[in-house]
Amino acid sequence: MTAAEKYGAMVDAFYAQKIWVHGNDTDDDVWAGDTARAFRFDPRRELDANLEVIASYVQPSDVVVDVGGGAGRVGLPLALRCQRLINVDASPGMGQEFLACAQEAGITNAELVQSPWEEALEVTGDVVFSSDVAYFVRDIVPFVEKLDAAARRRVMITLWSFSPPNRSAPIYRLVYGEDQAPLPAYTDLLPVLWEMGIPADVRFLPGGAWWGQELPQTRPQAVEFALQGRWLQPKDKPRAAQAVEANFDRLFAAESEGFRPQWHGDYRELLITWEVGERL
Numbered sequence: 012m013t014a015a016e017k018y019g020a021m022v023d024a025f026y027a028q029k030i031w032v033h034g035n036d037t038d039d040d041v042w043a044g045d046t047a048r049a050f051r052f053d054p055r056r057e058l059d060a061n062l063e064v065i066a067s068y069v070q071p072s073d074v075v076v077d078v079g080g081g082a083g084r085v086g087l088p089l090a091l092r093c094q095r096l097i098n099v100d101a102s103p104g105m106g107q108e109f110l111a112c113a114q115e116a117g118i119t120n121a122e123l124v125q126s127p128w129e130e131a132l133e134v135t136g137d138v139v140f141s142s143d144v145a146y147f148v149r150d151i152v153p154f155v156e157k158l159d160a161a162a163r164r165r166v167m168i169t170l171w172s173f174s175p176p177n178r179s180a181p182i183y184r185l186v187y188g189e190d191q192a193p194l195p196a197y198t199d200l201l202p203v204l205w206e207m208g209i210p211a212d213v214r215f216l217p218g219g220a221w222w223g224q225e226l227p228q229t230r231p232q233a234v235e236f237a238l239q240g241r242w243l244q245p246k247d248k249p250r251a252a253q254a255v256e257a258n259f260d261r262l263f264a265a266e267s268e269g270f271r272p273q274w275h276g277d278y279r280e281l282l283i284t285w286e287v288g289e290r291l
């Protein structure tokens with residue numbers, strides 16, 4: 012099996028398990044509503060340490076393409092630092108938040124192409140960027156080939172060290188009695204790039220995860236915290252809450268700042284980047 016076939020098989024296994032738990036909801040926009048709002052940030056905020064590094068690759072004269080740019084968490088701050096920003100995202104819900112956020116921030120050089128990247132026509136840029144998207148892409152080789160073909164100077168992919176939809180895996184096991192199928196992570200993408208002959212640089216970015224920073228203050232809030240995310244079928248919530256309660260002292264450490272989840276790994280963001288035209 013090639014690295015690309017293994018990558019696709021992991022994505023297939025994740026979605027097959029999801030259908031087993033949730034039924035087939037593939038017609039829905041899974042990124043809409045509260046999820047899209049959770050990805051919305053003030054574009055004029057001070058850059059965090061990871062965004063500082065990402066922005067350092069962008070020049071004021073650049074056209075930047077943000078593939079799966081969501082609500083513009085990264086793309087809109089970049090729009091303030093480049094000539095033009097094009098967000099190509101498949102989700103109407105994310106697109107709505109992106110456009111509203113750009114308008115509220117008075118950003119006029121950011122545009123939305125609402126489309127899967129694989130189907131987007133004639134979108135090119137000096138820098139083609141994609142953050143937190145590759146875990147979900149089954150056919151990773153054509154996706155990456157298109158990133159490379161669309162870029163005039165550089166491709167940039169950022170991923171977290173564990174795929175975020177798997178961050179509740181230990182709780183998933185408690186509720187569903189089996190391991191949650193993992194989506195591919197950077198450890199699965201790098202061999203694919205190697206097979207493609209792409210000599211990518213890999214940089215560990217300095218800052219930690221932007222989500223889940225506020226610790227729950229009470230025991231009921233901690234149980235609620237453990238059950239966050241789209242992995243849990245709503246009908247299973249009462250028995251999931253019981254399972255978390257039964258394992259509470261193993262799952263949380265009581266600290267002065269609140270209840271600290273013990274199953275959370277040390278999330279690090281990785282930047283995988285290459286200049287176009289480079290080949291092994």
Ligand SMILES: C[S@@+](CC[C@H](N)C(=O)[O-])C[C@H]1O[C@@H](n2cnc3c(N)ncnc32)[C@H](O)[C@@H]1O
Nearest residue numbers: 079080081084100101102105127128142143144
């Ligand atoms: C986890 S969110 C990341 C959003 C944004 N890049 C960020 O880092 O805040 C994943 C986004 O990728 C988009 N997406 C997933 N697969 C895509 C594809 N094949 N083409 C375009 N967008 C895609 C989803 O619609 C969603 O907005």
